[in-house]
Amino acid sequence: MADSASSLTKDASKAGERVGLKSDKITIHGGKPLRGTVDVRGAKNLVTKAMVAALLGESPSVLQGVPMISDVKIVRDMLGVYGVRVSSPDDGVLVLDPTNVERAHFTEIDALAGASRIPILFCGPLLHRLGEALIPDLGGCRIGDRPIDFHMDALRAFGAIVDKSYEGIRITAPDGLKGANIELPYPSVGATEQVLLTAVRAEGVTELKNAAIEPEIMDLIAVLQKMGAIIWLEPNRTIFIEGVEHLEGYTHRAIFDRNEAASWASAALATGGDIVVKGARQPELMTFLNVFRKVGGKFDVQEDGIRFWHPGGPLSPVQVETDVHPGFMTDWQQPLIVALSQAEGVSVVHETVYENRLGFTSALNEMGADIVVHQDGLESVTRRVPRRKLEQAAVITGPSKLHGADVHVPDLRGGFSYLIAALAAEGTSTVSNLGIISRGYEGFVEKLEGLGADFEFAG
Ligand code: EPU
Numbered sequence: 001m002a003d004s005a006s007s008l009t010k011d012a013s014k015a016g017e018r019v020g021l022k023s024d025k026i027t028i029h030g031g032k033p034l035r036g037t038v039d040v041r042g043a044k045n046l047v048t049k050a051m052v053a054a055l056l057g058e059s060p061s062v063l064q065g066v067p068m069i070s071d072v073k074i075v076r077d078m079l080g081v082y083g084v085r086v087s088s089p090d091d092g093v094l095v096l097d098p099t100n101v102e103r104a105h106f107t108e109i110d111a112l113a114g115a116s117r118i119p120i121l122f123c124g125p126l127l128h129r130l131g132e133a134l135i136p137d138l139g140g141c142r143i144g145d146r147p148i149d150f151h152m153d154a155l156r157a158f159g160a161i162v163d164k165s166y167e168g169i170r171i172t173a174p175d176g177l178k179g180a181n182i183e184l185p186y187p188s189v190g191a192t193e194q195v196l197l198t199a200v201r202a203e204g205v206t207e208l209k210n211a212a213i214e215p216e217i218m219d220l221i222a223v224l225q226k227m228g229a230i231i232w233l234e235p236n237r238t239i240f241i242e243g244v245e246h247l248e249g250y251t252h253r254a255i256f257d258r259n260e261a262a263s264w265a266s267a268a269l270a271t272g273g274d275i276v277v278k279g280a281r282q283p284e285l286m287t288f289l290n291v292f293r294k295v296g297g298k299f300d301v302q303e304d305g306i307r308f309w310h311p312g313g314p315l316s317p318v319q320v321e322t323d324v325h326p327g328f329m330t331d332w333q334q335p336l337i338v339a340l341s342q343a344e345g346v347s348v349v350h351e352t353v354y355e356n357r358l359g360f361t362s363a364l365n366e367m368g369a370d371i372v373v374h375q376d377g378l379e380s381v382t383r384r385v386p387r388r389k390l391e392q393a394a395v396i397t398g399p400s401k402l403h404g405a406d407v408h409v410p411d412l413r414g415g416f417s418y419l420i421a422a423l424a425a426e427g428t429s430t431v432s433n434l435g436i437i438s439r440g441y442e443g444f445v446e447k448l449e450g451l452g453a454d455f456e457f458a459g
Contacts, residue, residue, distance in 0.1 A: 042254025
């Protein structure tokens with residue numbers, strides 16, 4: 001436990017260093033509304049996958065709207081290990097040249113492991129290009145057990161052989177990869193991407209049932225279609241992929257980061273502020289906007305973004321269940337919970353996607369919030385999402401007067417919610433392990449400065 005905690009902290013500070021974060025600790029003087037404009041660029045959860053897709057092309061790809069976040073840097077380094085030349089992001093544009101893909105040494109792959117979960121998505125492309133993929137221990141946010149069984153089962157269905165060794169997982173495909181009929185036990189985002197990235201160059205047709213249909217997945221399909229793939233979207237979460245022999249590079253502007261947009265919206269609400277999120281779009285945020293409105297937030301959809309603000313007066317409690325798209329995303333609940341701590345009455349957030357994504361709330365309680373986590377979830381007559389075994393529920397009673405505290409960032413979204421809570425709280429807070437936030441929030445320090453936040457780097 002101590003080992004994994006210290007390696008997590010190491011990963012976090014490395015993540016911060018990768019994007020030039022001055023320090024891993026920040027002191028925030030809260031109690032002031034955030035006001036101003038922020039720009040959001042491409043979604044972390046599309047950009048990193050589109051970068052992997054470039055491996056499948058026989059010519060260079062150009063990806064636009066790339067944010068300067070450490071997850072992008074990690075995937076860039078991983079691609080470099082396999083001989084893909086990736087330019088430095090210049091004004092959000094990456095050029096990825098996969099013409100000289102080569103085998104990598106396990107030590108090189110392993111050196112980058114622990115920092116991200118994206119390496120798992122290299123499997124299909126590497127099997128097509130090199131006939132072998134080595135998967136080290138995976139990183140990403142510690143938000144409960146994050147198994148990879150759907151991924152491995154899907155790869156086996158394509159004809160891959162999966163061997164576990166002391167180094168990690170070695171996957172080979174001596175007879176090539178063949179189209180398969182796959183039904184996912186749950187509409188997993190990563191497993192759907194795994195199937196897409198593998199099926200596009202497999203021989204024959206793949207039918208994927210119970211696929212994830214998140215907007216970032218639709219954008220990945222758009223990338224693959226630009227490369228030459230043939231992918232049919234059918235009703236009821238079914239996707240057909242006709243394998244092709246060659247794929248070319250693409251030019252693509254990444255879909256905006258709706259998780260970042262929703263985070264700033266919640267920051268406006270929790271601090272009693274007013275934030276214009278440039279680059280945010282309504283269609284991908286519909287479910288979030290419904291909840292934002294029910295809580296009492298106001299928004300105005302503009303041509304190039306969305307303005308979110310607290311109109312004054314009390315906020316209302318809500319009941320929310322996280323779900324796969326088009327439901328309320330699991331990545332939206334953490335910042336929202338801070339705003340719900342200011343609502344008048346009892347709110348309930350059911351986390352149904354991950355098994356341990358409410359642990360971050362204990363630090364909010366240290367700051368004065370009243371949040372009780374039910375580890376086995378809660379029954380509710382009004383809920384729409386079916387209960388899952390792994391789910392938990394948070395009961396948030398408000399309004400609470402938040403005060404400053406010293407808090408340590410546990411994961412990406414929980415960490416951003418600590419920043420919001422510290423900004424909303426009376427008094428001074430210290431937020432440490434800040435590097436984790438740079439995994440997914442581009443220039444968050446500069447953005448906070450632009451919104452009038454009062455803070456300085458500590459230690
Ligand atoms: N699952 C399995 N077995 C698998 C794969 C998934 O049981 O082989 C389970 C998971 O344990 C979880 C559920 O399926 O209970 C959903 O997981 P999913 O595979 O959809 O998540 P993911 O692909 O690992 C991505 C995002 C997450 C986001 C989720 C849900 C990336 C890199 N990560 O994770 O984003 O929360 O989809 O939309 O795209 C974040 O950005 O902070 C983040 C964690």
